[in-house]
Amino acid sequence: MTRLATLLQTQLSTLPLGRMPFAQVMEMALYHPEHGYYGPGPRRIGRQGDFFTSVSVGPLFGRLLARQAVAEWQAQEKPDGFTIIEQGAHDGQLAEDILNALNEKPMRYVIVEPNPRHQEAQRHRLGSRVEWVESLSALQTGPKHAFFLCNELPDAFPVHLVRWNGESWQELFVETADAETFLLVPGELTSPALAAEVARLPTDLDPGHTLEINLTMLDWARELARAAFQGVIFIADYGLDEDEFFVDSRASGTIRRYHQHQMDGRVLEDLGECDLTTHINFTRLIEETALHGLTQREYDLQGRVLGRLAMPWLQSLEGSPPDAATLRQFQSLTHPAMMGRSFRCLILEKPARA
Numbered sequence: 001m002t003r004l005a006t007l008l009q010t011q012l013s014t015l016p017l018g019r020m021p022f023a024q025v026m027e028m029a030l031y032h033p034e035h036g037y038y039g040p041g042p043r044r045i046g047r048q049g050d051f052f053t054s055v056s057v058g059p060l061f062g063r064l065l066a067r068q069a070v071a072e073w074q075a076q077e078k079p080d081g082f083t084i085i086e087q088g089a090h091d092g093q094l095a096e097d098i099l100n101a102l103n104e105k106p107m108r109y110v111i112v113e114p115n116p117r118h119q120e121a122q123r124h125r126l127g128s129r130v131e132w133v134e135s136l137s138a139l140q141t142g143p144k145h146a147f148f149l150c151n152e153l154p155d156a157f158p159v160h161l162v163r164w165n166g167e168s169w170q171e172l173f174v175e176t177a178d179a180e181t182f183l184l185v186p187g188e189l190t191s192p193a194l195a196a197e198v199a200r201l202p203t204d205l206d207p208g209h210t211l212e213i214n215l216t217m218l219d220w221a222r223e224l225a226r227a228a229f230q231g232v233i234f235i236a237d238y239g240l241d242e243d244e245f246f247v248d249s250r251a252s253g254t255i256r257r258y259h260q261h262q263m264d265g266r267v268l269e270d271l272g273e274c275d276l277t278t279h280i281n282f283t284r285l286i287e288e289t290a291l292h293g294l295t296q297r298e299y300d301l302q303g304r305v306l307g308r309l310a311m312p313w314l315q316s317l318e319g320s321p322p323d324a325a326t327l328r329q330f331q332s333l334t335h336p337a338m339m340g341r342s343f344r345c346l347i348l349e350k351p352a353r354a
């Protein structure tokens, strides 16, 4: 039994009904400061870790994002204090790749990082090349013109689970099954915010259809819109359009756990030792950001967006021997059978304070 599972058993035993919303358990499993997956410090990502991300593929992803940042800086007429803001920076690898590709362009780089252990690891890697804030709202007196970016951030937010029983949508709670294991049980929805999201869901699905509701992502969308900068927001993540969640083949939802490059749906096992993640609902994210004043510039498969950003580099290869390692990275990031189709990029425009 993991330390986190032991802690959860103890906490459940003190609750009147002996159960906790799944979202609360996922929050603990990922972010408990001592026993959560991300709490004690950034885990290794890549071959030696539990999963790959576009960042762990190699420096090309950062180089392409640096290209987009420079294009925004130029489009905004190279304002003083132009800032790249990154959230979900993990061990700082993407920041390092972007900064190395910027060739001393006069830009600030700010990381939004609430976890002091992650900040420490980033400081170790990046030193004085970067500044830090703990939250988007702490940008109050911060940058005016900015390029905000995140890779695989909202997929790591805790989600509520809801299940259709043929008559109504119910929330799923975690209960102790025996001394070692947990189970999911249905119950009443725990908040008006969740009820409001559930009211949007279809009711013609088969009983048992399970979905994730990412209320944290919706709060984050509002915070982004309110944050003290103007410019462009670049969100890369795996996700789906809303209708894609309702098909029979996704009846058990998209929540998965990752451990040593194995992926499965046994999300209550080895709590704190595995990454837990869901596909994000891009339709809902786009709606919420629009409601709060952000304008959609582009929403497309990662393969197409990065292909566009890579065009000048690809053209420059004509007639010269290609760099095999970089070409391999390009293929991993853009090929439809690799990260090109399952990952999508959303680019939004943000007025000063939406």
Ligand SMILES: C[S@@+](CC[C@H](N)C(=O)[O-])C[C@H]1O[C@@H](n2cnc3c(N)ncnc32)[C@H](O)[C@@H]1O
Residues within 6 Å of the ligand: 038, 042, 045, 053, 054, 055, 056, 087, 088, 089, 090, 091, 094, 112, 113, 114, 115, 118, 150, 151, 152, 153, 156, 157
């Ligand atoms: C799946 S990892 C992605 C890491 C990195 N961006 C990459 O692509 O390799 C998700 C990261 O988001 C971070 N995270 C989660 N919630 C956050 C928040 N509210 N602010 C900043 N980082 C957050 C986690 O600590 C973790 O490092």
